[in-house]
Amino acid sequence: MLWLIGCATAPAISSVPELTYSQQAYVIGIADQLRIDVWRNADLTRDVRVRPDGFITMPLMGDVQAQGQTPEALAAIISQELKAVIKNPEVAVTVSNPVSVTYQFRVRALGQVNQPISVAFTAGMTVVDLVLAAGGVSPFGAAQRTILYRLTRAGYVEHPVHLNAILLRGEIATNYLLQPADILIIPEKSVWKGEF
Template structure:
């Protein structure tokens, strides 16, 4: 009798596992973390950067990058920003501020990506009410971009939508599946990917 109970329990577990794998959303490739794309962004001329110094708010400043690639920071003067990542600029400012401030802790944040305006945009095309090219904003998701395009039109095939992302090192473009039908109708956010600068979201029309 005990053997039969164990066999029944094992069979029940197998059935439940099969139902879970078949009834849930299928496993689809996930795009790489979009935060990495932002972290690797090189500051350019006309970008707006915000410099903050912990416990020294009077040393903070929000300025555009000048044509010579520099910004002006209180106490330390001109600092090279163009062609560098924000983290490198922050460390440079810290080293210069150390002569005036004890153990300075500096953060450099890009608040407006102007130098790479088109490279940093997110585009939504296909069966939406208003195809759109949006400035990238940190934390933006597929759903944010689609809603900014006015949502889907009556001809959309939301279960066949895709996000296309270009690899900056190899130049190859990789598609990632988006199940907009599940995002919009079921609240299933498993494919509500965070977008990255340069992403293209395409929603095809359904076959009539």
């Protein structure tokens, strides 16, 4: 009879995941809800939603391209157009509901967590923050085989996360900072790997 004995070892760290995210000025997208304030002109102040064609409609101006503009740039465009009818218009654009980025700026925890989640990304989030938000590792989770998937220009790249070392021994070398679109997957324990 042949007996196979294996030991579970932590995978070697290939490299620290490169952080490519940096805070940028918000760019208006389709379905975003905007508040357009024209100082001293209540009739021109309004709440508008960016249409599927990327435009909004403003009184005295008609259609204005909003998609792809920052709020400051859109305010400058509206102000310039209104100069034909208003002396020194002062315009402010606020994104009151940024619908277009709802799924672009999220991080996700899947697999053997107590509550699989997709949450809005916040600068400074780490692997542990995401695991805690997901209710921790389930009893069936192989925490030592956790993988962080990071989206790069070449596609998703895998980065091993030594979650047991982080949670049980406080070794935080793989408690990586997260960025939008990161996916953390904790696989199920395997009898064949001696994990039960």
